[in-house]
Amino acid sequence: MSNAKPRTDGGATATARLRRTIDQLTAEDIGLYVVLTLAAAFYLVPIESGLVTSFKTGTAIIETAPFAPPGPSGFTLEKWQTATDTLLRGMGNSLLYAVPATVISAFVGSVTAYGLTIPTWKKSYKAVVLMLIVAGIFIPYQAVLVPLTQFWSQWVQLGDALSFVWALGIDDDYVGIIELVITHVAYGLPICTLLFRTYYKTMSDEMIESARLDGATLRRVYRRIVLPLSGPMFAVVLIYQFTQIWNDLLFTLVIVSTESSPAAPVVLILAGLGSSLEGQDFALRMAGAFFAALPTLAVYILFGEEFAEGVAA
Incomplete structure:
Protein backbone atom coordinates (compact mmCIF):
# COMPACT_ATOMS: atom_id res chain seq x y z
CA MET A 1 0.00 0.00 0.00
CA SER A 2 1.17 3.47 -0.71
CA ASN A 3 2.13 5.70 2.19
CA ALA A 4 1.80 8.86 0.11
CA LYS A 5 0.54 11.85 2.02
CA PRO A 6 -2.63 13.69 0.92
CA ARG A 7 -1.92 15.91 -2.04
CA THR A 8 -1.38 19.57 -1.32
CA ASP A 9 -1.18 22.07 -4.16
CA GLY A 10 0.01 25.02 -2.16
CA GLY A 11 -3.33 26.83 -2.54
CA ALA A 12 -4.03 29.65 -0.16
CA THR A 13 -6.35 29.06 2.75
CA ALA A 14 -9.57 31.00 3.09
CA THR A 15 -7.89 33.40 5.50
CA ALA A 16 -4.98 33.96 3.14
CA ARG A 17 -7.31 34.57 0.20
CA LEU A 18 -9.30 37.07 2.25
CA ARG A 19 -6.09 38.86 3.27
CA ARG A 20 -4.95 38.97 -0.35
CA THR A 21 -8.31 40.40 -1.42
CA ILE A 22 -8.09 43.12 1.23
CA ASP A 23 -4.53 43.94 0.17
CA GLN A 24 -5.69 44.36 -3.43
CA LEU A 25 -8.36 46.90 -2.52
CA THR A 26 -7.68 50.36 -3.86
CA ALA A 27 -8.75 53.66 -2.36
CA GLU A 28 -11.52 53.85 -4.93
CA ASP A 29 -12.84 50.42 -3.91
CA ILE A 30 -12.85 51.38 -0.24
CA GLY A 31 -14.61 54.65 -1.02
CA LEU A 32 -17.23 52.80 -3.06
CA TYR A 33 -17.93 50.33 -0.23
CA VAL A 34 -18.24 53.17 2.26
CA VAL A 35 -20.75 54.99 0.04
CA LEU A 36 -22.77 51.79 -0.50
CA THR A 37 -22.80 51.09 3.24
CA LEU A 38 -24.00 54.62 4.01
CA ALA A 39 -26.66 54.38 1.31
CA ALA A 40 -27.89 51.05 2.70
CA ALA A 41 -28.03 52.54 6.21
CA PHE A 42 -29.88 55.60 4.87
CA TYR A 43 -32.65 53.41 3.49
CA LEU A 44 -32.72 50.69 6.13
CA VAL A 45 -32.59 52.74 9.36
CA PRO A 46 -36.09 54.25 8.87
CA ILE A 47 -37.48 50.79 8.13
CA GLU A 48 -35.76 49.35 11.21
CA SER A 49 -37.01 52.25 13.33
CA GLY A 50 -40.59 51.73 12.21
CA LEU A 51 -40.40 47.99 12.76
CA VAL A 52 -39.05 48.18 16.31
CA THR A 53 -41.53 50.95 17.12
CA SER A 54 -44.40 48.64 16.21
CA PHE A 55 -43.37 46.30 19.04
CA LYS A 56 -43.08 49.01 21.72
CA THR A 57 -45.47 49.99 24.46
CA GLY A 58 -46.42 53.63 24.84
CA THR A 59 -43.92 54.04 27.67
CA ALA A 60 -41.12 52.45 25.67
CA ILE A 61 -41.72 54.82 22.77
CA ILE A 62 -41.19 57.78 25.08
CA GLU A 63 -38.20 56.37 26.96
CA THR A 64 -36.19 54.83 24.08
CA ALA A 65 -34.67 56.15 20.89
CA PRO A 66 -36.71 55.46 17.71
CA PHE A 67 -34.18 52.93 16.38
CA ALA A 68 -33.48 51.26 19.74
CA PRO A 69 -35.08 47.90 20.62
CA PRO A 70 -37.88 48.09 23.20
CA GLY A 71 -36.35 45.75 25.77
CA PRO A 72 -38.20 42.98 27.64
CA SER A 73 -40.40 45.33 29.68
CA GLY A 74 -41.37 47.48 26.69
CA PHE A 75 -42.08 44.72 24.21
CA THR A 76 -45.67 44.01 23.15
CA LEU A 77 -47.55 42.30 20.33
Whole structure:
Protein backbone atom coordinates (compact mmCIF):
# COMPACT_ATOMS: atom_id res chain seq x y z
CA MET A 1 0.00 0.00 0.00
CA SER A 2 1.17 3.47 -0.71
CA ASN A 3 2.13 5.70 2.19
CA ALA A 4 1.80 8.86 0.11
CA LYS A 5 0.54 11.85 2.02
CA PRO A 6 -2.63 13.69 0.92
CA ARG A 7 -1.92 15.91 -2.04
CA THR A 8 -1.38 19.57 -1.32
CA ASP A 9 -1.18 22.07 -4.16
CA GLY A 10 0.01 25.02 -2.16
CA GLY A 11 -3.33 26.83 -2.54
CA ALA A 12 -4.03 29.65 -0.16
CA THR A 13 -6.35 29.06 2.75
CA ALA A 14 -9.57 31.00 3.09
CA THR A 15 -7.89 33.40 5.50
CA ALA A 16 -4.98 33.96 3.14
CA ARG A 17 -7.31 34.57 0.20
CA LEU A 18 -9.30 37.07 2.25
CA ARG A 19 -6.09 38.86 3.27
CA ARG A 20 -4.95 38.97 -0.35
CA THR A 21 -8.31 40.40 -1.42
CA ILE A 22 -8.09 43.12 1.23
CA ASP A 23 -4.53 43.94 0.17
CA GLN A 24 -5.69 44.36 -3.43
CA LEU A 25 -8.36 46.90 -2.52
CA THR A 26 -7.68 50.36 -3.86
CA ALA A 27 -8.75 53.66 -2.36
CA GLU A 28 -11.52 53.85 -4.93
CA ASP A 29 -12.84 50.42 -3.91
CA ILE A 30 -12.85 51.38 -0.24
CA GLY A 31 -14.61 54.65 -1.02
CA LEU A 32 -17.23 52.80 -3.06
CA TYR A 33 -17.93 50.33 -0.23
CA VAL A 34 -18.24 53.17 2.26
CA VAL A 35 -20.75 54.99 0.04
CA LEU A 36 -22.77 51.79 -0.50
CA THR A 37 -22.80 51.09 3.24
CA LEU A 38 -24.00 54.62 4.01
CA ALA A 39 -26.66 54.38 1.31
CA ALA A 40 -27.89 51.05 2.70
CA ALA A 41 -28.03 52.54 6.21
CA PHE A 42 -29.88 55.60 4.87
CA TYR A 43 -32.65 53.41 3.49
CA LEU A 44 -32.72 50.69 6.13
CA VAL A 45 -32.59 52.74 9.36
CA PRO A 46 -36.09 54.25 8.87
CA ILE A 47 -37.48 50.79 8.13
CA GLU A 48 -35.76 49.35 11.21
CA SER A 49 -37.01 52.25 13.33
CA GLY A 50 -40.59 51.73 12.21
CA LEU A 51 -40.40 47.99 12.76
CA VAL A 52 -39.05 48.18 16.31
CA THR A 53 -41.53 50.95 17.12
CA SER A 54 -44.40 48.64 16.21
CA PHE A 55 -43.37 46.30 19.04
CA LYS A 56 -43.08 49.01 21.72
CA THR A 57 -45.47 49.99 24.46
CA GLY A 58 -46.42 53.63 24.84
CA THR A 59 -43.92 54.04 27.67
CA ALA A 60 -41.12 52.45 25.67
CA ILE A 61 -41.72 54.82 22.77
CA ILE A 62 -41.19 57.78 25.08
CA GLU A 63 -38.20 56.37 26.96
CA THR A 64 -36.19 54.83 24.08
CA ALA A 65 -34.67 56.15 20.89
CA PRO A 66 -36.71 55.46 17.71
CA PHE A 67 -34.18 52.93 16.38
CA ALA A 68 -33.48 51.26 19.74
CA PRO A 69 -35.08 47.90 20.62
CA PRO A 70 -37.88 48.09 23.20
CA GLY A 71 -36.35 45.75 25.77
CA PRO A 72 -38.20 42.98 27.64
CA SER A 73 -40.40 45.33 29.68
CA GLY A 74 -41.37 47.48 26.69
CA PHE A 75 -42.08 44.72 24.21
CA THR A 76 -45.67 44.01 23.15
CA LEU A 77 -47.55 42.30 20.33
CA GLU A 78 -50.78 44.08 21.16
CA LYS A 79 -50.36 46.67 18.41
CA TRP A 80 -49.86 44.01 15.76
CA GLN A 81 -52.96 42.16 16.98
CA THR A 82 -55.03 45.34 16.86
CA ALA A 83 -53.70 46.30 13.42
CA THR A 84 -54.43 42.82 12.06
CA ASP A 85 -57.98 42.78 13.40
CA THR A 86 -58.67 46.28 12.08
CA LEU A 87 -57.10 45.96 8.63
CA LEU A 88 -57.97 42.38 7.71
CA ARG A 89 -61.31 43.33 6.16
CA GLY A 90 -59.67 46.14 4.20
CA MET A 91 -56.96 43.79 2.95
CA GLY A 92 -59.62 41.55 1.43
CA ASN A 93 -61.38 44.51 -0.19
CA SER A 94 -58.11 45.80 -1.63
CA LEU A 95 -57.34 42.40 -3.13
CA LEU A 96 -60.80 42.36 -4.72
CA TYR A 97 -59.89 45.28 -6.99
CA ALA A 98 -56.07 45.33 -7.01
CA VAL A 99 -55.64 41.82 -8.44
CA PRO A 100 -58.21 42.07 -11.27
CA ALA A 101 -57.14 45.61 -12.19
CA THR A 102 -53.48 44.57 -12.31
CA VAL A 103 -54.07 41.46 -14.42
CA ILE A 104 -56.49 43.15 -16.83
CA SER A 105 -54.34 46.25 -17.38
CA ALA A 106 -51.25 44.09 -17.93
CA PHE A 107 -52.96 41.81 -20.46
CA VAL A 108 -54.70 44.62 -22.35
CA GLY A 109 -51.47 46.62 -22.35
CA SER A 110 -49.64 43.64 -23.82
CA VAL A 111 -52.20 43.19 -26.61
CA THR A 112 -52.23 46.93 -27.34
CA ALA A 113 -48.45 47.09 -27.47
CA TYR A 114 -48.37 44.11 -29.81
CA GLY A 115 -50.83 45.84 -32.10
CA LEU A 116 -48.64 48.96 -32.14
CA THR A 117 -45.50 46.96 -32.90
CA ILE A 118 -46.53 44.70 -35.80
CA PRO A 119 -45.37 46.00 -39.22
CA THR A 120 -48.79 46.03 -40.95
CA TRP A 121 -49.81 49.43 -39.58
CA LYS A 122 -48.97 52.64 -41.36
CA LYS A 123 -46.41 54.60 -39.36
CA SER A 124 -48.57 57.73 -39.39
CA TYR A 125 -51.45 55.86 -37.74
CA LYS A 126 -49.14 54.30 -35.18
CA ALA A 127 -47.68 57.70 -34.30
CA VAL A 128 -51.09 59.22 -33.56
CA VAL A 129 -52.24 56.34 -31.34
CA LEU A 130 -48.88 56.18 -29.58
CA MET A 131 -48.97 59.93 -28.97
CA LEU A 132 -52.38 59.65 -27.31
CA ILE A 133 -51.19 56.75 -25.15
CA VAL A 134 -48.06 58.62 -24.04
CA ALA A 135 -50.18 61.69 -23.26
CA GLY A 136 -52.30 59.54 -20.97
CA ILE A 137 -49.28 58.78 -18.81
CA PHE A 138 -48.75 62.44 -17.95
CA ILE A 139 -52.32 63.21 -16.86
CA PRO A 140 -52.11 63.74 -13.07
CA TYR A 141 -54.62 62.07 -10.78
CA GLN A 142 -55.81 65.42 -9.46
CA ALA A 143 -56.83 66.59 -12.95
CA VAL A 144 -59.40 63.82 -13.37
CA LEU A 145 -61.00 63.78 -9.93
CA VAL A 146 -63.99 65.98 -10.81
CA PRO A 147 -64.71 64.26 -14.17
CA LEU A 148 -64.22 60.88 -12.50
CA THR A 149 -66.74 61.71 -9.78
CA GLN A 150 -69.28 62.96 -12.32
CA PHE A 151 -68.69 59.94 -14.54
CA TRP A 152 -69.54 57.41 -11.85
CA SER A 153 -72.22 59.37 -9.99
CA GLN A 154 -74.12 60.98 -12.90
CA TRP A 155 -73.24 59.51 -16.28
CA VAL A 156 -72.73 55.83 -15.41
CA GLN A 157 -74.88 54.80 -12.49
CA LEU A 158 -73.39 51.36 -12.07
CA GLY A 159 -75.16 50.71 -8.80
CA ASP A 160 -78.58 50.83 -10.47
CA ALA A 161 -77.43 48.61 -13.34
CA LEU A 162 -76.26 45.96 -10.87
CA SER A 163 -79.38 45.97 -8.71
CA PHE A 164 -79.84 42.23 -9.36
CA VAL A 165 -76.48 41.62 -7.63
CA TRP A 166 -77.46 43.58 -4.52
CA ALA A 167 -80.69 41.57 -4.42
CA LEU A 168 -78.55 38.53 -3.61
CA GLY A 169 -77.61 40.08 -0.28
CA ILE A 170 -74.32 41.71 -1.31
CA ASP A 171 -73.86 45.21 0.09
CA ASP A 172 -74.30 47.81 -2.65
CA ASP A 173 -71.23 49.66 -1.34
CA TYR A 174 -69.20 47.08 -3.24
CA VAL A 175 -70.06 48.90 -6.45
CA GLY A 176 -67.08 51.06 -5.49
CA ILE A 177 -64.81 48.02 -5.87
CA ILE A 178 -65.98 47.54 -9.47
CA GLU A 179 -65.54 51.24 -10.18
CA LEU A 180 -62.01 51.10 -8.79
CA VAL A 181 -61.15 48.15 -11.04
CA ILE A 182 -62.31 49.98 -14.17
CA THR A 183 -60.67 53.26 -13.10
CA HIS A 184 -57.28 51.70 -12.41
CA VAL A 185 -57.37 49.68 -15.64
CA ALA A 186 -58.08 52.83 -17.64
CA TYR A 187 -55.45 54.88 -15.85
CA GLY A 188 -52.80 52.15 -15.89
CA LEU A 189 -53.25 51.11 -19.51
CA PRO A 190 -50.96 53.80 -21.02
CA ILE A 191 -47.89 52.97 -18.93
CA CYS A 192 -48.47 49.21 -19.35
CA THR A 193 -48.71 49.63 -23.13
CA LEU A 194 -45.55 51.72 -23.29
CA LEU A 195 -43.57 49.23 -21.20
CA PHE A 196 -44.67 46.28 -23.32
CA ARG A 197 -44.05 48.13 -26.58
CA THR A 198 -40.49 48.94 -25.51
CA TYR A 199 -39.98 45.24 -24.78
CA TYR A 200 -41.57 44.06 -28.03
CA LYS A 201 -39.37 46.39 -30.07
CA THR A 202 -36.40 44.24 -29.00
CA MET A 203 -37.97 41.04 -30.36
CA SER A 204 -36.74 39.54 -33.61
CA ASP A 205 -38.79 40.77 -36.59
CA GLU A 206 -37.55 37.80 -38.63
CA MET A 207 -39.08 35.34 -36.17
CA ILE A 208 -42.51 36.97 -36.39
CA GLU A 209 -42.30 37.38 -40.16
CA SER A 210 -41.39 33.71 -40.55
CA ALA A 211 -44.48 32.73 -38.58
CA ARG A 212 -46.61 35.04 -40.73
CA LEU A 213 -45.17 33.49 -43.92
CA ASP A 214 -46.05 30.04 -42.58
CA GLY A 215 -49.67 31.14 -42.44
CA ALA A 216 -49.97 32.09 -38.77
CA THR A 217 -52.56 34.77 -38.07
CA LEU A 218 -51.80 37.80 -35.90
CA ARG A 219 -53.71 36.20 -33.05
CA ARG A 220 -51.78 32.94 -33.38
CA VAL A 221 -48.44 34.77 -33.53
CA TYR A 222 -49.30 36.58 -30.32
CA ARG A 223 -50.55 33.46 -28.53
CA ARG A 224 -47.77 31.09 -29.63
CA ILE A 225 -44.72 33.38 -29.87
CA VAL A 226 -45.12 36.82 -28.34
CA LEU A 227 -47.06 35.91 -25.19
CA PRO A 228 -44.70 33.09 -24.04
CA LEU A 229 -41.73 35.43 -24.48
CA SER A 230 -43.40 38.22 -22.50
CA GLY A 231 -42.94 36.64 -19.05
CA PRO A 232 -40.19 38.99 -17.80
CA MET A 233 -42.07 42.12 -18.88
CA PHE A 234 -45.30 40.79 -17.37
CA ALA A 235 -43.43 40.50 -14.07
CA VAL A 236 -42.29 44.13 -14.35
CA VAL A 237 -45.77 45.38 -15.19
CA LEU A 238 -47.52 43.26 -12.58
CA ILE A 239 -45.21 44.46 -9.81
CA TYR A 240 -45.45 48.09 -10.91
CA GLN A 241 -49.20 48.08 -11.37
CA PHE A 242 -50.00 46.14 -8.21
CA THR A 243 -47.84 48.45 -6.12
CA GLN A 244 -49.41 51.58 -7.62
CA ILE A 245 -52.97 50.32 -7.25
CA TRP A 246 -52.49 48.87 -3.76
CA ASN A 247 -50.98 52.10 -2.40
CA ASP A 248 -53.34 54.51 -4.14
CA LEU A 249 -55.40 56.59 -1.72
CA LEU A 250 -56.72 59.37 -3.97
CA PHE A 251 -59.03 57.35 -6.22
CA THR A 252 -60.08 55.24 -3.25
CA LEU A 253 -60.99 58.32 -1.23
CA VAL A 254 -63.05 59.76 -4.09
CA ILE A 255 -64.92 56.58 -5.05
CA VAL A 256 -65.38 54.79 -1.70
CA SER A 257 -65.19 57.94 0.45
CA THR A 258 -65.35 56.55 4.00
CA GLU A 259 -63.45 53.98 6.01
CA SER A 260 -66.67 52.84 7.68
CA SER A 261 -67.94 51.46 4.36
CA PRO A 262 -68.06 47.63 4.18
CA ALA A 263 -66.06 47.94 0.93
CA ALA A 264 -63.37 50.23 2.37
CA PRO A 265 -59.88 49.23 1.12
CA VAL A 266 -56.92 48.87 3.44
CA VAL A 267 -55.32 52.22 2.54
CA LEU A 268 -58.50 54.05 3.52
CA ILE A 269 -58.68 52.31 6.90
CA LEU A 270 -54.94 52.71 7.43
CA ALA A 271 -55.17 56.48 6.95
CA GLY A 272 -57.15 56.82 10.18
CA LEU A 273 -55.52 54.00 12.15
CA GLY A 274 -54.00 55.11 15.45
CA SER A 275 -55.44 58.63 15.29
CA SER A 276 -57.65 59.86 18.10
CA LEU A 277 -58.36 62.91 20.22
CA GLU A 278 -55.71 61.70 22.67
CA GLY A 279 -53.00 61.84 19.99
CA GLN A 280 -51.20 59.49 17.64
CA ASP A 281 -50.55 55.87 18.50
CA PHE A 282 -47.26 55.55 16.62
CA ALA A 283 -46.75 51.89 17.44
CA LEU A 284 -50.18 51.00 16.07
CA ARG A 285 -49.63 53.07 12.93
CA MET A 286 -46.28 51.40 12.29
CA ALA A 287 -47.73 47.93 12.83
CA GLY A 288 -50.57 48.74 10.45
CA ALA A 289 -48.20 50.10 7.82
CA PHE A 290 -46.03 46.98 7.86
CA PHE A 291 -49.07 44.69 7.85
CA ALA A 292 -50.58 46.54 4.88
CA ALA A 293 -47.29 46.28 2.99
CA LEU A 294 -47.14 42.46 3.18
CA PRO A 295 -48.99 41.81 -0.13
CA THR A 296 -46.67 44.08 -2.11
CA LEU A 297 -43.68 42.42 -0.46
CA ALA A 298 -45.07 39.01 -1.44
CA VAL A 299 -45.45 40.14 -5.06
CA TYR A 300 -41.84 41.31 -5.18
CA ILE A 301 -40.66 37.99 -3.75
CA LEU A 302 -42.76 35.92 -6.17
CA PHE A 303 -41.71 37.81 -9.32
CA GLY A 304 -38.28 39.05 -8.22
CA GLU A 305 -36.18 37.08 -10.70
CA GLU A 306 -38.47 37.78 -13.65
CA PHE A 307 -38.59 41.44 -12.65
CA ALA A 308 -34.80 41.72 -12.78
CA GLU A 309 -34.75 39.98 -16.15
CA GLY A 310 -37.43 42.25 -17.54
CA VAL A 311 -35.72 45.43 -16.34
CA ALA A 312 -32.43 44.30 -17.85
CA ALA A 313 -34.04 43.42 -21.21
